[in-house]
Amino acid sequence: MGNVLEIKPLSRVEGHGTVRVFLTGRKVESVQLNLSESPRLFEALLVGKPYDELPEIICRICSICSSVHRVTSLQAIESALGVDISETTGLYRELILAGGQIESHSLHLFCLVLPDYLNATGFADLAAKAPTELKAGLRIKAAGNRIQEIVGGRLIHPANLVPGGMGKHPTLDQLKMLKDELQTVLPDAEKACKLFGTLNTPLHQADLAQPCYMAVQNEDSGSLPTKQLVMSNGEHADITRYRELLTEQVVPHSNAKQCRAGDVIVTVGALSRLNLGIQLESRSAQAFFDARAQLLGAHMTANTLAQGVELIHSIERGIALIDALLDLSGPLELRAPFQIHKGSGTAALEAPRGALIHKYELDADGICTGADIVTPTAINQSAMERDLYSLASALTGADDSDLARQLEILVRAYDPCISCAVHIVRI
Amino acid sequence: MVRHFLPDNSLGQFLDGLSLFGALHGPVRTTEGVEVFGPVRTESDLLLNYRRTLIPPKKYLLPPRQTILNYTVAAGYTLPDEPEPHIILFGVHPCDLQGIAYLDRVFLGDRPDRLYRRRREAITLVGLSCEPDEFCFCTSDENIPRNADLFLQHVEHGFLVSAVTSKGEEMLDGLGKLLASSRITPQTSAEHRMMTRIREVARSGKTFPDSPLWERFAARCLSCGACSVCCPTCYCFDVLENGALDGTTADRFREWDNCLFRAHGEVAGGTNFRPDRRERFHYRYLHKYLGFGTLAGVPACVGCGRCRVVCPVDIDLTELFTEDGDACS
Amino acid sequence: MHAPEFDSVPIPARIQTIQQLTADTALFRLKLEEKLPSVFIPGQFIQLSVPAGGEIPISPADLPAEDGTMELCVRRFGHVTSLLHRTKEGDQVGIRGPFGNGFPVDAMSGKDVLLLAGGLGIAPLRSLLFHLLRHRSDVRSLTLMYGAREPAVMLFKNELLDLANTGSLRLLLTVDFLTETCQTEPACNVGLLPTLLKGVQLEPGHSCAAVCGPPPLYRCTIDELLRAGVVEDNIYLSLERRMKCGVGLCCHCAVGQYFCCCDGPVFRYRDIKDIPGAL
Amino acid sequence: MTRPTLAIAGLTACFGCQLTLFNCEAELPTLAECFDFTYFPMGNSRHDIGGEFSAALVEGAVSTPDDLETLIRLRSRSRILIAFGTCARWGGVAAMNNHLSREAMAESVYGKGTVLTGSFNPGPLDRFVTVDFSITGCPPEKNELLATLAALLHGTLPVFPQYPVCTECRNRECLCLLIERGEPCLGPITQAGCNARCPAVSIKCEGCRGPVTEANVASELEMLQEKGISREELIRRMRRFYPEWDYGQRA
Numbered sequence A: 001m002g003n004v005l006e007i008k009p010l011s012r013v014e015g016h017g018t019v020r021v022f023l024t025g026r027k028v029e030s031v032q033l034n035l036s037e038s039p040r041l042f043e044a045l046l047v048g049k050p051y052d053e054l055p056e057i058i059c060r061i062c063s064i065c066s067s068v069h070r071v072t073s074l075q076a077i078e079s080a081l082g083v084d085i086s087e088t089t090g091l092y093r094e095l096i097l098a099g100g101q102i103e104s105h106s107l108h109l110f111c112l113v114l115p116d117y118l119n120a121t122g123f124a125d126l127a128a129k130a131p132t133e134l135k136a137g138l139r140i141k142a143a144g145n146r147i148q149e150i151v152g153g154r155l156i157h158p159a160n161l162v163p164g165g166m167g168k169h170p171t172l173d174q175l176k177m178l179k180d181e182l183q184t185v186l187p188d189a190e191k192a193c194k195l196f197g198t199l200n201t202p203l204h205q206a207d208l209a210q211p212c213y214m215a216v217q218n219e220d221s222g223s224l225p226t227k228q229l230v231m232s233n234g235e236h237a238d239i240t241r242y243r244e245l246l247t248e249q250v251v252p253h254s255n256a257k258q259c260r261a262g263d264v265i266v267t268v269g270a271l272s273r274l275n276l277g278i279q280l281e282s283r284s285a286q287a288f289f290d291a292r293a294q295l296l297g298a299h300m301t302a303n304t305l306a307q308g309v310e311l312i313h314s315i316e317r318g319i320a321l322i323d324a325l326l327d328l329s330g331p332l333e334l335r336a337p338f339q340i341h342k343g344s345g346t347a348a349l350e351a352p353r354g355a356l357i358h359k360y361e362l363d364a365d366g367i368c369t370g371a372d373i374v375t376p377t378a379i380n381q382s383a384m385e386r387d388l389y390s391l392a393s394a395l396t397g398a399d400d401s402d403l404a405r406q407l408e409i410l411v412r413a414y415d416p417c418i419s420c421a422v423h424i425v426r427i
Numbered sequence B: 001m002v003r004h005f006l007p008d009n010s011l012g013q014f015l016d017g018l019s020l021f022g023a024l025h026g027p028v029r030t031t032e033g034v035e036v037f038g039p040v041r042t043e044s045d046l047l048l049n050y051r052r053t054l055i056p057p058k059k060y061l062l063p064p065r066q067t068i069l070n071y072t073v074a075a076g077y078t079l080p081d082e083p084e085p086h087i088i089l090f091g092v093h094p095c096d097l098q099g100i101a102y103l104d105r106v107f108l109g110d111r112p113d114r115l116y117r118r119r120r121e122a123i124t125l126v127g128l129s130c131e132p133d134e135f136c137f138c139t140s141d142e143n144i145p146r147n148a149d150l151f152l153q154h155v156e157h158g159f160l161v162s163a164v165t166s167k168g169e170e171m172l173d174g175l176g177k178l179l180a181s182s183r184i185t186p187q188t189s190a191e192h193r194m195m196t197r198i199r200e201v202a203r204s205g206k207t208f209p210d211s212p213l214w215e216r217f218a219a220r221c222l223s224c225g226a227c228s229v230c231c232p233t234c235y236c237f238d239v240l241e242n243g244a245l246d247g248t249t250a251d252r253f254r255e256w257d258n259c260l261f262r263a264h265g266e267v268a269g270g271t272n273f274r275p276d277r278r279e280r281f282h283y284r285y286l287h288k289y290l291g292f293g294t295l296a297g298v299p300a301c302v303g304c305g306r307c308r309v310v311c312p313v314d315i316d317l318t319e320l321f322t323e324d325g326d327a328c329s
Numbered sequence C: 001m002h003a004p005e006f007d008s009v010p011i012p013a014r015i016q017t018i019q020q021l022t023a024d025t026a027l028f029r030l031k032l033e034e035k036l037p038s039v040f041i042p043g044q045f046i047q048l049s050v051p052a053g054g055e056i057p058i059s060p061a062d063l064p065a066e067d068g069t070m071e072l073c074v075r076r077f078g079h080v081t082s083l084l085h086r087t088k089e090g091d092q093v094g095i096r097g098p099f100g101n102g103f104p105v106d107a108m109s110g111k112d113v114l115l116l117a118g119g120l121g122i123a124p125l126r127s128l129l130f131h132l133l134r135h136r137s138d139v140r141s142l143t144l145m146y147g148a149r150e151p152a153v154m155l156f157k158n159e160l161l162d163l164a165n166t167g168s169l170r171l172l173l174t175v176d177f178l179t180e181t182c183q184t185e186p187a188c189n190v191g192l193l194p195t196l197l198k199g200v201q202l203e204p205g206h207s208c209a210a211v212c213g214p215p216p217l218y219r220c221t222i223d224e225l226l227r228a229g230v231v232e233d234n235i236y237l238s239l240e241r242r243m244k245c246g247v248g249l250c251c252h253c254a255v256g257q258y259f260c261c262c263d264g265p266v267f268r269y270r271d272i273k274d275i276p277g278a279l
Numbered sequence D: 001m002t003r004p005t006l007a008i009a010g011l012t013a014c015f016g017c018q019l020t021l022f023n024c025e026a027e028l029p030t031l032a033e034c035f036d037f038t039y040f041p042m043g044n045s046r047h048d049i050g051g052e053f054s055a056a057l058v059e060g061a062v063s064t065p066d067d068l069e070t071l072i073r074l075r076s077r078s079r080i081l082i083a084f085g086t087c088a089r090w091g092g093v094a095a096m097n098n099h100l101s102r103e104a105m106a107e108s109v110y111g112k113g114t115v116l117t118g119s120f121n122p123g124p125l126d127r128f129v130t131v132d133f134s135i136t137g138c139p140p141e142k143n144e145l146l147a148t149l150a151a152l153l154h155g156t157l158p159v160f161p162q163y164p165v166c167t168e169c170r171n172r173e174c175l176c177l178l179i180e181r182g183e184p185c186l187g188p189i190t191q192a193g194c195n196a197r198c199p200a201v202s203i204k205c206e207g208c209r210g211p212v213t214e215a216n217v218a219s220e221l222e223m224l225q226e227k228g229i230s231r232e233e234l235i236r237r238m239r240r241f242y243p244e245w246d247y248g249q250r251a
């Protein structure tokens, strides 16, 4: 007789998800990952709205990724309208992305996954079991959030970022304060990264498939806008041609579409970025070097450690960006001028969880006539399901609660962001 | 009163001298271009020919939100003891000086308010003469308002400086070398027609009960609160108390309220003594122009013109006093 | 008389006993840890602080006793009163006051005194009643007319009946409507409070009335009182407004050009009858 | 002292309201001590929805049978049910196009014959259950969340301002975008509490906190139309967080 083990809701992740393991006796037949968030029809909400409202609406697709959605959306619109943003605007956008990454990675590392390592049920339990680690993590997280609040005007759904530039520049005092705060938490982040490198992983060591990594990149450094989608199997494409690389299919058991590169199941996120070689600053480069044996060619269970390395990286990057901003002089342009016309624009950025792509069609009045959004969790979904199956098979015979716990830990390693993953995409 | 001449090019040193007595604040421009009272870092920050700041100096005396009591289980309710830093408020126009004089009557009258007094005593007022524009109708009773500690009048190539209070004299003592004696007599201004009307109306206690303007005001008013926030003499406040996260202590604070808000006239159970905006405008009129309690008959409006400037729907209560409004009474 | 200042600090007080009178009303007996700064006159109010809730005006329901105890009869109405109703015996609250002008007890001497209480309005009038009973010989006659919504919510009923039995007080009770179970209630009229005044005739100039109740009560009672011969000068009304400071600073409680907190809460009818929205 | 038990759950939303709790970095360890986070899937893997809750904070609009089931379950087990955030209070972004038929909307984008099973037009919590209190905002403000939690510890709920964003905007002495730049700022009709975040960075208020009780909606529309902004645009913007404005309301 077949029976089903259901994990519902997936806990300590962002969004609503369910895992179902289909068993015959003790044998695992299949695993289904259902990203069950209710569809909010975001693309439908965008159609008919003027270009300047799109970023304001679309950032609400997800709170944790709101900054990166907002910036990606702005870049896509600006590409459609041919807007040349100023150096200042570019730096601020990168800065808020660094802040978003610090916030997102530390939320995930300290509040959502650290409990797995320390046998705690969640942050509240952790506050009793490992108060020092939790507090250090929260300090790092706060530094990331302070960037989002000061640059974005709001901690979530940054209001200050608009087509062409921003409403107001932070003051020099604010920038200096941010820099101080980042400098203070940098050692904390290094310590945390070491911690995740040395703690015993709570995950059963199963033979998971070697991932095919994917990331968006520029030929030169990490600056905006990004141009290329690259994969570890050597394939690559200009971001405007993302649809030729990534295909999507509806699966009946999930509210999110699954995304593949042809037949290849791809993986995005921190681990992919490190494996595809992002440019690191000095201390994150050292951290990466120290952990390279655990990271290079690794499967997604190493993603947590990769996020630890990136945490250092985004703090360093934040400091460098603030230095660059402090060096700017003279009257700074708030918003670049532009004309509204018909056009189509695509932009891709690395969100904390991996590649994020926005594409819009605008008519002559700047009204949106079509929108397409590809999110990292939608891309990762196939790989997640594949790995869940391998892990469940490797755990044949385990009792239900152990199996459920292990599968949840694996899902968490992917740091899924289910709210943004679920939205039906126009093809 | 002796007047001294301060040449333009000595102003910087004069300000340096003043700042020995406290932190220098005055009219400055924010990055968005709003004229406000704020800290003055250098002489060039200072707006010497500003029209009016968005919020009057009342924010220094009665901040928008202020903790008035702390509660702990052990000590019960206690007064907060924040020390008030000494502030030299430079460049206060006569209308705003009158506004402060009015607030002084309210808060230092027969029921003095300790928190107000503490802030009031920590502030030194340096007045500055101004040029009226089409919005304002201020008239000071004397040429030099009596509640300024020092008063500066714009004249050609400089200012006429007068010490009005002993505090003012004390400050001038150290600054003597910057000043020359002066024989210039500044012009005196006549009372503005609008202010004359307001004073007449206050004396007669007219209430314009039948003016059609009330309906017009009530229909348009957004209850946005700007007119009260920006008025130098609006002082209605609400009091609220919040428990702290420790589960035992609490803070009580007061914050600016507005008589055009619905909650202003509410009592428990939802009964409202001023349920619609029309009644609330009446109330505003009565309080602002005719005065309540011990200040009955004393118009609170000092003619700074702020409420006319900041209203997004162009409501102007003084229309009641112009021919049309009057004709309907 | 000098009222406390707005920034006066509440005097700590402990809740000694809580007596539930009806489903939503309770009598709180408080013990003040310090003396009030001035003598309490019936009709005056105090500002009651419930920590973490805030401060509300309440008229004490009796005369504060020598030992520093005071009774407050409070109905659960909203934010602060709900929190008060969650307190336990021994909990700490705070008291400022007394504030405002009470009933002019001297002006009542030698007169026929009529107390008219609607609903919770009995609370403030109870302290006046106690005062007058203590100086019973000063007034010619003393009548309390008290109306409640239904018998179940009639406050202090046994106490009032006991007082009436001593003969020093004429007590007339009424309820807006009778519920099935209470049909046998003794000496209780059915109808709104003004119906008790029907047919009453008093000597103008030698009678006075003190009224306290919800706003609609005033509107329907005054005409009846005037008809019964009580002159405008001798009708005293205790008004309710939102009071945040108690000393005429916060400006919420204005009644025309008066402040309810310092010019009231007890007003002479003649002084406010022409003020729109006063009642 | 027994710790209050909390349920924190998300329906159809972006998780920003729950994230706001995590964003209270300085207070999180204290909160962990003061409260028992009994049911909190996003923060806790021990999910038992069986017990009784002192309070339930529910994020998001109701748009699936699952949402409704969670909501009703929490309602029946909680002493206080708090609508947490604009979606829960007003419907929020997902509800902005509720005036169009959901099927038609899906079809207009994805082509004829698209069927959306298992979900319906998103609506606020109070359409389905009694709501005791709400913390509005998209995202909600940290300090309002903390004030609410603190008040719960004291056995009460906080009192939030009932005036519009303009009042806070003026208090902060921001440039008025409506008067000085003629922009369709929704500050005059939007519930305060954010301390005018957006005008403070010279961005017009988009109304993310929903209507203020005494909004003079009709006058705001007239005034902005006089400035040359079309009624359609205004209504579209106003609908972004709350689709059911009374456009004729004056008080």
Ligand SMILES: Cc1cc2nc3c(=O)[nH]c(=O)nc-3n(C[C@H](O)[C@H](O)[C@H](O)COP(=O)(O)OP(=O)(O)OC[C@H]3O[C@@H](n4cnc5c(N)ncnc54)[C@H](O)[C@@H]3O)c2cc1C
Binding pocket: B239, B240, B241, B263, B266, B267, B268, B269, B270, C045, C053, C054, C055, C056, C057, C058, C059, C060, C061, C072, C073, C074, C075, C076, C077, C078, C079, C080, C081, C082, C120, C123, C124, C239, C240, C241, C242, C243, C265, D159
């Ligand atoms: C002179 C006088 C005597 C009174 N005597 C008695 C009496 O003996 N017994 C009795 O039961 N009642 C009495 N009342 C009425 C009593 O004051 C009200 O019932 C009480 O204020 C209700 O407070 P609440 O917070 O429970 O009600 P709410 O309806 O919540 O609040 C009442 C008013 O205060 C505002 N408010 C609400 N919460 C707060 C807050 N936290 N901080 C600030 N404002 C808030 C509301 O906007 C409303 O206008 C008297 C009133 C007056 C004026």
Ligand code: SF4
Binding pocket: B227, B230, B231, B232, B233, B234, B288, B300, B301, B302, B303, B304, B305, B306, B307, B308
């Ligand atoms: S009423 Fe208007 S003009 Fe008069 S003082 Fe107040 S803001 Fe100035």
Ligand code: SF4
Binding pocket: B224, B312, D165, D166, D167, D169, D170, D174, D175, D176, D177, D178, D179, D185, D186, D187, D188, D196, D199, D204, D205
């Ligand atoms: S900018 Fe907007 S919120 Fe601020 S005062 Fe103007 S209209 Fe109001």
Ligand code: SF4
Binding pocket: A154, A159, D138, D165, D190, D191, D194, D195, D196, D197, D198, D199, D204, D205, D206, D207, D208, D209, D210
């Ligand atoms: S200003 Fe308006 S849009 Fe911005 S946070 Fe406040 S309510 Fe929301």
